[in-house]
Structure formats: C-alpha cells, structure tokens
Amino acid sequence: MNLQKQTLLFSLLKKFLIALLCLSPGGLRAEEVQQRIFIGLAGDVLTPIGVSLNEFYNTGFGVSVTGQYELTRHLVSTLTASYVSFPANAPDGITVEDGSVIPVVAGLKFCLPTGNVRFFAALDAGVASLNRSVRSSPDGPTVSSSTTEFVWQPHLGFESKLGNNSSVEISSRYVGIQGNETIGIRIGILFGI
Numbered sequence: 001m002n003l004q005k006q007t008l009l010f011s012l013l014k015k016f017l018i019a020l021l022c023l024s025p026g027g028l029r030a031e032e033v034q035q036r037i038f039i040g041l042a043g044d045v046l047t048p049i050g051v052s053l054n055e056f057y058n059t060g061f062g063v064s065v066t067g068q069y070e071l072t073r074h075l076v077s078t079l080t081a082s083y084v085s086f087p088a089n090a091p092d093g094i095t096v097e098d099g100s101v102i103p104v105v106a107g108l109k110f111c112l113p114t115g116n117v118r119f120f121a122a123l124d125a126g127v128a129s130l131n132r133s134v135r136s137s138p139d140g141p142t143v144s145s146s147t148t149e150f151v152w153q154p155h156l157g158f159e160s161k162l163g164n165n166s167s168v169e170i171s172s173r174y175v176g177i178q179g180n181e182t183i184g185i186r187i188g189i190l191f192g193i
Helices: 003-023
Strands: 035-050 060-070 075-086 098-114 116-134 142-163 166-175 180-191
Touching: 035 075, 035 166, 060 098, 060 180, 075 116, 098 142, 116 166, 142 180
Parallel strands: none
Antiparallel strands: 035 060, 035 180, 060 075, 075 098, 098 116, 116 142, 142 166, 166 180
C-alpha cells in the first residue's frame, strides 16, 4: 500500500471515529468523565501480509503493554508499546534470521458500553522499529537492517469486565507499515489503578 493510499485510509478512519463520537448517545457530556487510568498486558499474534515481511517471515508472536485514560464513557486515550518477533521463512538460497517489530503508538478508542461488555473501534498512530537480517548465500555477508517507520493501527474489539477494576480485552487489527503490513489479534487484561 503506497503512502498516498495510507494517508487517504487514515483520513477516512479518523472521520469515521469522529462521526461515531458525534452520533453516540450523549456525545462528550462533562458528567460522563470518569478519569480512570488503566494499565494492560496483552499477547499479540500478527501475520505478515506486506510484500517485505510476507516473503521472508512467518506469523509473529509478541507482547504489548498499554496505558489507557478514560476521557468519557465513550472515549479513551491510549499509549501502547509492543514487541513482536517473526520467525524466519526464507526462500531457497537465502538465509534470514528472525525479524522483529517494536511499535510505540498513541491513539483514541471509541467505546459503546452495553452492560459488562464494551465494544470499541480504535485508531493508533506512532513509530515502529523494524529489525531484519538477510544473507544471500551461506558464505556471504549478513546484511542487517534496522529502520524506523510511521505506523498506524485501526482495530475493532471488545472489553468484558472481570471485576470492579479489571477486564479482558480481545481485538483484531491491521498494522500499517509501508511494505510491512500485518493483520492479527490481541488478547489481554486491563487493570484499573
């Protein structure tokens, strides 16, 4: 996906989230502000679909740490740092070492609370560090690459309360990094502090 398409998709997703917020029951009423802070830990499973990752790597597994601040019942700001390792899957004649992606993103989550379950649509943006090593022949030199790229992540999911100060979160997401796109799921737990 080229940069122009990513910019257009990002703009459309932003407009969609703003429209959902404006159409939500009660919008941003001041009395809804709970000012609750949550921290979370999650497991990530990401499958490469971008040309650069898909050619050399299998499905990756990782972990995420998230901080959330509830602005209203319907709007939550987020900050997330993740680490995902991708096992190598090189074509014949090429040696590839395991790769990794380390995204750090901030975003907004629009929530629709219904009892003990809260459905959400979210959009995150930030930077990601991509680390890869490739060798074109068994005796050839290893070429390592570490780049920092813009990343954006739309995701859909739900939270289900486990108790007064905790909930489980399950979401699916697209991770947009130029030429290194992935899709996947995240399952985690959030704790109120």
